[in-house]
Amino acid sequence: MxxxxxxxxxxxxxxxxxxxxxxxxxxxxxxxxxxxxxxxxxxxxxxxxxxxxxxxxxxxxxxxxxxxxxxxxxxxxxxxxxxxxxxxxxxxxxxxxxxxxxxxxxxxxxxxxxxxxxxxxxxxxxxxxxxxxxxxxxxxxxxxxxxxxxxxxxxxxxxxxxxxxxxxxxxxxxxxxxxxxxDSSGFAVNRFFCPYTNEAARLLDEGIATTGQIDHVACAAFDLAMGPFAVMNIVRPRIALNAVQNLAGLGAFYTPTAALIAAGETNEPWQIEDDPAPLPDAVQQQVADRLRAALFLPVLEAIGEDVAAPDDLDLGARMALRFGLPPVQAMRALGRARTEEVIEPLTRQYGADMPVAGLKRAFDAPQTD
Missing domain, CATH: 3.40.50.720 (NAD(P)-binding Rossmann-like Domain)
Structure with missing residues (x-):
């Protein structure tokens, strides 16, 4: 037709x-x-x-x-x-x-x-x-x-x-x-983007870094023009919260954090400092790894469930979200051992299985430039 x-x-x-x-x-x-x-x-x-x-x-x-x-x-x-x-x-x-x-x-x-x-x-x-x-x-x-x-x-x-x-x-x-x-909760892109924004709010909740500091680390880690809080301000916190809530049935890891719930209920924009203070190297690494894990775990789960192909997930990250370094490419750059090391704390914290099928497909699949 x-x-x-x-x-x-x-x-x-x-x-x-x-x-x-x-x-x-x-x-x-x-x-x-x-x-x-x-x-x-x-x-x-x-x-x-x-x-x-x-x-x-x-x-x-x-x-x-x-x-x-x-x-x-x-x-x-x-x-x-x-x-x-x-x-x-x-x-x-x-x-x-x-x-x-x-x-x-x-x-x-x-x-x-x-x-x-x-x-x-x-x-x-x-x-x-x-x-x-x-x-x-x-x-x-x-x-x-x-x-x-x-x-x-x-x-x-x-x-x-x-x-x-x-x-x-x-x-x-x-x-x-x-x-x-x-046809799966969050489809391809929101399946990983929502947990990433939720983890950014969790880092704020825990007092590990400020909104501006988290955005700065995210931009450096994934070659982004805007970090998670800046993006949530564009789409509006209420919509960001609703998107995360739609994934809650996938497990505890996907449950919205307190800071995101509060922001979504008021729908007030996140306050992001223009010139955030630099983080100590160890804290910067912690924030980067937490954000990486929050992207990598749902991406690998989605790959293992045949939601989308590895390179298609990267296509979504590049085109819809402007990731210069999209998740699967980032994992491949780190290598499988380091990727598993990054996501292991999340699997342990939330009682999730190591996404073995997704890891195999992500690292064994033919890679495109």
Whole structure:
């Protein structure tokens, strides 16, 4: 199936960004939101995005106007009728998403593809809301969706192969890089990024270092432009907490720490000092190893569970999160013995097994540059 028309449910930050990407590719795009104010804001956002693209000479005025002209809006879920692809981008709540999917079911064409833009909810838990679960999958965009190149393509247990093929062709048309992954809590990227941010909050909780010091060590350890606290301020602490909470069922290691819970409940940004005091070498090494362990352990578990291939996990870290030194590459640089030494304290503290299958695949798999 060739996708030529898209309906997006939700005109917020993610829905609007997804819409802009579709418009830029020349796709007829209808954005549906019950709030008229959100649709007005969307029109302004779309106009500003394409005006800026013209100013920066990324496209001509005629091309920008043509893209803007592909936008349609509506305030009823019935407006999904006729769309080849429907992307649900509403609030990250299982019941809210189930209700929306159930409500659009009767308005879908028999071969319409439906995708949920969820960062952590299982596709299998949402599929029953639709009459044709074989046409349903996850498309997890990363913020800002109009710019970030990566999209996780999540196949549920009932997702049909032609559905995945059509989704991959759609993503190629709109200029996105697809990361196929299995339907598992956190999928590929959040499976390791959430524990990493949670461990940063735990280091703060324990008084080992300040937010600025932890960010500084993280940037040096993984060749990053921004550390975990700076990133959480961009996505907002409440959303960061919600993402971590969605992984809590995976075990004690994934349970959110007190500092993250407090920040998420207030949704106030982390206070990060501009010029943090240097840490003693031993403490700096401790912080770096704790952050490495919090990345390495979930990555290895995900590899062992066939959530995604080792190099695909690194692709996600590079493209979605801008890791200059992504986790699997970092482990390979350290070597297997040192990697096991780094993660052993975590396995002991939380009663987790050493991820032997993941270690074998990470270190035995053919390595790409």
């Amino acid at each position: 060739r996708i030529t028309s898209v309906a997006i449910i939700g005109a917020g930050t993610m829905g609007g960004g997804i819409a802009i990407g579709c418009l830029a590719a020349g796709l007829t795009t209808r954005v549906i939101d019950l709030d008229a104010g959100s649709l007005t804001t969307l029109h302004t956002r779309v106009q500003r995005f394409f005006d800026r693209a013209v100013e920066k000479e990324r496209m001509s005025r005629a091309e920008a106007d043509a893209a803007i002209g592909c936008l349609r809006t509506g305030n009823a879920l019935a407006d999904v009728v006729g769309a080849d692809l429907v992307i649900e981008a509403v609030f990250e709540d299982r019941q809210v998403k189930r209700d929306v999917l159930a409500d659009i079911g009767s308005h879908l064409a028999p071969d319409a593809i439906v995708a949920t833009n969820t960062s952590a909810l299982r596709v299998a838990d949402l599929a029953a809301s639709l009459p044709c679960p074989e046409n349903f999958l996850g498309l997890h965009y990363f913020s800002p969706a109009e710019i970030n190149p990566l999209v996780e393509v999540v196949s549920g247990p009932l997702t049909a192969a032609p559905t995945v093929a059509a989704a991959l062709a759609f993503l190629e048309r709109v200029g996105k890089t697809a990361l196929p992954c299995r």
